[in-house]
Amino acid sequence: MRDFIRQPAFSEEDLGVPLPDSPHACSVCLPTWSSVVGYEEGRQKILRRLKAGYPRFIRNPIVERVTLRAAEELCGDGETAYLFPTKSAAQRAQRWIERRSKLAVRSSGFDGFQAVIVPQAAATVAWEYQRFTGEIISSRMAEDWLNGGLRTGSKLGLLKRRLAKIYGTGSEQVSVFGNGMAAITALLRSLPGVAEGRRTLQLEFPYVDSLKLQERFGNGVVFLNETEGESFEEALQRIVRGEFAAVFTEVPTNPLLRCVDLERVSVACREGGTPLIVDDSAVGPHNVRVLPLADAVTFSLTKWLSGVGDVMGGGVVVREDSEFADDLIASLDRESTETGPLYLGDVQALLANMKGYPARLKGANDSARDLAALLASHPAVAEVWHPSRTTTERYDRIRHPDGGYGALLSFALKSARRAPRVFDALEVTKGPSFGTRFTLACPYTLLAHYRELDWAEGCGVPRHLIRVSVGEEDPRELHQRFEDALRVG
Template sequence: MCLPTWKAVLGYEEGRDKVIRRMRIGYPRFFRHPLVDRLTTAASEEIGGEGDAVLVFPSKLAAQRAQRWIERRGEVAVRSVGFHGMQALAVPIKAKQVAIDYQRFTGELVSSRQAEDFLNGTVRSGDKNHLLQRRLGKIAGVEPKQVTVFNSGMAAITAVLRSLPGVKEGRKTLQIEFPYVDALKIQELFGNGVVFLNQASGESFDEALSRIRKGEFAAVFTEAPSNPLLRTIDLPQVAAACADGGVPLIVDDSAVGPSNVSVIRWADVVTTSLTKWLSGAGDVMAGMVAVREDSPFAGPLLEGLAEESAASSPLYIGDAEVLLSNLKGYPARMAMPNANGLALAQLLAGHPGVADVWHPSLITRENYDKIKAPRGGYGPLLSFALKNPRKAPKVFDSLQVCKGPSFGTPFTLACPYTLLAHFHELDWADACGVPSHLIRVSCGSEETDGLLARFSAALEHA
């Protein structure tokens, strides 16, 4: 899918029919895949009643949790019905958006491949978890038994939250650094609340470290580096505070991938969206959790994560096979996107029309270098903002690259990130240092000179 202009992005966010009706596909947690739509129609015809919206879940446990959440927040009664090995919920139409939001936040979806096999009468059982654990363990630097696989990156993060002993005891979590939007939302909605520290500096950061040492939080969550600002906290410093306070440290490395940063030395848990750089093709969704073997929380976390993966958000065997195939080129194929990211960051930083560039090579580099993998680079993901925000739409519209959400594809992908991720909270995002005219770029494997030329041409409008 492509949202090629600034106006198209606004139209999508505002739900304008002339944009929505032309879209055939979108990011799966936000836009129902056509095959999943056909599966849902089949479920509606079989179990739906008048005035019901039907959603299909990959497992009974996922549906049961969704049912409780929807009933509580939507103040409605929801029916749960088994559906050919899956589970369907019939939701009163007034609570449809509540149900859609639940699947968006948790990532507990039926994949398009599973839907296709169902429609063709060829649904398969079993999994490829042992093969994935072996392959991913080598990439993450842990034993295979320390790896758990899920059907999406958000499902992996949600499973970690549910498995934390401190959450079960009623404690809040702490989020350090501005994160990907839904990573913060799930802590707000499915935990006991979250304390949010936008930037790891100053008196607020010192206070947070003190509170961590006192064991106040159920866990500390952060990204290394963050998305979309690509900032990196002083991970060894935070890890030491967590060790003192007996607080698990959860680090997500999705922005640059585990070939570029190695954080398992400091983190108790590392979450990774396999949908992005590790797959590298944009054609499969999955997530993983790696638990450090000598973490004091390893036992209860691994037990909880195994149950979550098997009973709540399993990775469908057809998706696992595609992921295994895609992983064969990793991490060698990261060299070209890394080089493009570095070159583009330097180009943008030197342009007179650009106000800010966020890339690990340019910001909090000292902290990033502490966690950079021995053969890693500074990553293909970056963001920038123009000195004149009014010129951002023209620059974006004239930029000759693919345009849309997500990152980690073999081709360069750009989007007005803040509009897509924070459209209904733009003032809040701006107050956090994430301007509405920010453009995020995921560099692909194109020839560098040609890629830079395309950005230079677009920047003539800056």
Template sequence: MLAHHPLGARLPDSAHAVCASLPTMADVIGYEEKDPRVMEKLDLGYPRFIPHIYLRRLLEHLRRRRGWGERDAFLVASEGAARRLLDHARPKDAEVKTEEGFVAVHFPRDPGAADRARLFLQHTGCGISSRQAEDALIQEGKLAARQAEEIVEGDGAAQCVEMLRAASGARSAEDLFLCRSGMNAFHAVFLALQRAQAARGRDLWLQIGWLYLDTQRILEKFTAAPSSFLWIHDPLDQRAIEEAFERHGARIAGVVTETPTNPLVLTGDIPRLAELSRAHGAALILDPSTVGLANVDALPHADTLVVSLTKYASNRGDVMAGLIVVNRSSPFAEALRRDLGEFVEPLYPRDAARLAWAAREMDRISREGSVNTERLAEWIARHPSVARVHWAGAGGSRRNYEILARGKNCFGAMLSVELKRPLAEVFDRLRCVKAPSFGARFTMACPFVYLTHYERAKDEAGRRWLRERGLEPELLRVSPGVEPFDRIREAFEEALA
């Protein structure tokens, strides 16, 4: 996979790949601007952002068969998801139709409501998967057969849960909830804790560090009011964190941070954060997705973990999934176990069977990717074209990270590079999979800020706003795979030459 891949190439070469190639900065910008030249090449992409070709075909078939005409239509995993989508999108004269295994929502054409519905699906990850759409198309006689792939025999979900229980350090399978996506995991935890804390008069959510885009969007959009969301940009600013608890401790419902953060790969003082949260009655949600469950032991410090299994566990790059792990010693454990079932959208059985097959190699992929990350970080930091490298072993947060790390060489497969030359010169020349994910068997790279904060990255005022908050717009995020390190280094030597 250390090669140049054409625009729109499925990576991996599977009908269920979660990434498609965006090989140049012009392609990335074209994707963000919805340039037809780019969009017509993308029959799939990261599933919450680009509707899969099977999903589009299924929607078109249902539109004709059900006589929906030109109405806006969306497919979701459950009736609960349909209700929440409608509450958020607020369309007029909406109809909900329960199909076999999923739910269709449609309403008269309304661009505003349709945009809100699309963003709700993106933020909450409660849509249907490509495998579920594939099965529905086969049942409707619109597709001949499933794609052949290796899966486990028996109950894939149960096998996933047992592997992940051991990896997370949870005591019981009852403490794990397998979800359709990492964002569905976070959204479900957010709703369950929001309910529990509202009864205690708590409505403030504290975000620490730069987090994954849609985690931040849920905190911004689904809290009660703008005054119910507080963001401390630097997870190493312990003084600001302490002051937030001193000023707002009685209001804080939950604290959310990543261990470490994405894309700056910073780790705050998690034991102290846990101490503050518990002393003030706030729930602490930790997300170790950046480095994966095999690399950090975060559960003892958290009330609950939320994890994207699309990374590391689904290391083949063809399943989107998420996980919630409840710390049963948490004062919120009973409320979480009671209410999460209402909000979690369970993983589709075929996705679970494929995930269980891939997750058997999670430990090895995590370990080998970590070793390559450390070697690449140390090599690339010395390159004259590189200004700075962010990774779990760098700078002032390394000691904080090592408190959580499961051992040596457990740095995870992510580093972010600030360059002394234009990003496009390096990115366009780089030979690897170029798409917005990480934690795969193969090396990946992306211009992270352009894909997550494009509206700010495209003009100087927005770029200044990002830099003031510690995020360099021209950042190259890299996720080293398990290829021989010499081959990875050669690809970067060429790009930086």
């Protein structure tokens, strides 16, 4: 098994290699700028070499095998199948796909799974549903099915207790889902204001699918890109007036690593009776402590909490004394059951991966802070985004007493034309996602916003931005690799 800390995947021959070296890998190597463009444009010479991918975007090969079995049994001419873990999840997907596509869709049981059968003309809509909601079957479920049958039993209570300890709350406040987007989807459905038809408010530039989820599965979203000046003051007043079903934000944001003034937003939300939803996935709960200010915190288990990148998971923790606590917890419990509880094999993998958290973050935190400083001082670099340099005063007010500034950073060069050469010359593992123990770099804006680059750039996210998730490599060696790439490029 390849150790990507000692043997990073960065060359053309690494294109398509699973990251990590596992059948359950949640990322894939895209080693060059052109390979990222080819992936986004759907070029077959790139796609056919991919042996893995982020599971909401590229179906895991094991899941694909089970899906093809279902299609052989259930599909007619011109139809394709999408698998879900529960009947409720499949029926909900069926209704949504029919509304969006205006085509008839059917669902059917398939040996422990539920299949939604759609005409080929509705395949893109079905794919979008699974991408945005995260309601998919896991590769470990598919693997066990192929090996003779799904396992029963659960260690979910143990995982919830472990997470509750990290967040400093009771396990009854924690709900766990198949991935981070499934957790956010469940929470969005649980908000009373959404059922009443109100829009949500997004503060600061978020991860792409978080915003699109509110647009497509809520009642629309008001988006405030930068929380400064008169626009922010006006937003606070609208919150106080109770205009929104909820306020969403990330601390810090991905990829600009900015923080809203969370204390002021929290006060406004409490005055307006508006739930405040905060996502801490970019740095993890060891580095920031936001639950006292939020009504609910969403998080990815795939990233820093796992650290390996070979299992999907996500969750929500509700503040015990929130005025919305009882309703949210009851609804999230129902959502978890209907969507499908995190599979036993995935729970076991997460429990094993979480050992050593948060101690393993310290070195990566320090290395990233130093790399951010190195890049900021380099004459070829225009800007660096990292909490140690970006809205630092706001971040410090929510920083965990034992935490740091996180191991995720972004940077942009003064010359956009040099970015592809620098990226191609960079000898670290390259692919989407973050939070692995090995460093992982990608041209984030190309991957997340390829078809809306002008819009992203208008929001302050350069199209040539490079995001870096710093791992456990020797800091001196890692930093030298960046210096070498900047020199070569």
